[in-house]
Amino acid sequence: MHDSKVIYLVHNHPSGNLKPSKADINLTKRVQEGFKKLDVDIYHVILNTYNKAFTVILEDDHSVFSRDETPREGKHYSAHIFDEMKVLREPIARIAGSKDAAELIQQTRFSAFPKHGILALSSDMSVTGNYFLDSLSLKNVTDIIAPLPGVRSIIAYGNTDQEREMIELRKSLLPFDYSMLDYVQVNSNANGVKAAYKSYADEGLLNETFAKYGTNQIKQPFPKQDLKPWESSADSENIINKKGISR
Known part of the structure; x- marks a missing residue:
């Protein structure tokens, strides 16, 4: 986490339903509670890859948005993939x-x-x-x-x-x-x-x-x-x- 200021939780509903479940809302609340003491904002996003829409969970409610198909000029996004970890061969x-x-x-x-x-x-x-x-x-x-x-x-x-x-x-x-x-x-x-x-x-x-x-x-x-x-x-x-x- 280190110097992170915002964390996005992202998952998709294969059914295409963008309404968050009770489990989705409870998870969001729990993670927000933990990170609040670290001054990190948490946003939980549910994707629908079929109709190109997404939901943002807000407290006990949620909002649905359409994805903007217009290319964003001058914006280049990259992500660091954490795919390697050095661990001890045996416990201390x-x-x-x-x-x-x-x-x-x-x-x-x-x-x-x-x-x-x-x-x-x-x-x-x-x-x-x-x-x-x-x-x-x-x-x-x-x-x-x-x-x-x-x-x-x-x-x-x-x-x-x-x-x-x-x-x-x-x-x-x-x-x-x-x-x-x-x-x-x-x-x-x-x-x-x-x-x-x-x-x-x-x-x-x-x-x-x-x-x-x-x-x-x-x-x-x-x-x-x-x-x-x-x-x-x-x-x-x-x-x-x-x-x-x-x-």
């Missing part, structure tokens, strides 16, 4: 719970300065990417995960308290069909070896209806617990940089 790791996520996150050193990132996960809870971000804003997160094939959920992390921000981010990702499973807060440690973490999901800080790791069950609030100490590996086979993580 698989996540079964907050400790797995924290151990992977702690393979990089956390300084005393604020640092944030996300783990991108596929449907089987495989980590397909680990990305540092300047901030966990909706735009920063969606710019990273939107081009990634098969990514359906994320785990956010950082070394600062982000409870209010993470509740808002989780809600903002729902219209895009992305699930935010957790925010793992890691204590900064100069040595980068011994540290502690706090899982917002484990402690029920995001809200009371929250999907568990790798399940469709509902997360009920857990009593708050102290930070969980653990020791991370001193040497890692993963190399992490600002662009992401590679093997």
Whole structure:
């Protein structure tokens, strides 16, 4: 999405009917809701290739237009086709719970300065990417995960308290069909070896209806617990940089 200002959703009705279905209208509303927070306008167009007309869905209504057959002088249109994607040959790791996520996150050193990132996960809870971000804003997160094939959920992390921000981010990702499973807060440690973490999901800080790791069950609030100490590996086979993580 990056710097897009307008997105057109386009599909055709083979029957030639230009009246949008209830599903068309609901989809439009949902996509508009998601992109509104990114200041991106959404237009949904239904084409009829037989009578050369089209419909534009507007809120709960729609308008039908005839296509102009007059050639437009001086207008040259081109489109970039996204037909190639570089992906990892195998996942970085698989996540079964907050400790797995924290151990992977702690393979990089956390300084005393604020640092944030996300783990991108596929449907089987495989980590397909680990990305540092300047901030966990909706735009920063969606710019990273939107081009990634098969990514359906994320785990956010950082070394600062982000409870209010993470509740808002989780809600903002729902219209895009992305699930935010957790925010793992890691204590900064100069040595980068011994540290502690706090899982917002484990402690029920995001809200009371929250999907568990790798399940469709509902997360009920857990009593708050102290930070969980653990020791991370001193040497890692993963190399992490600002662009992401590679093997």
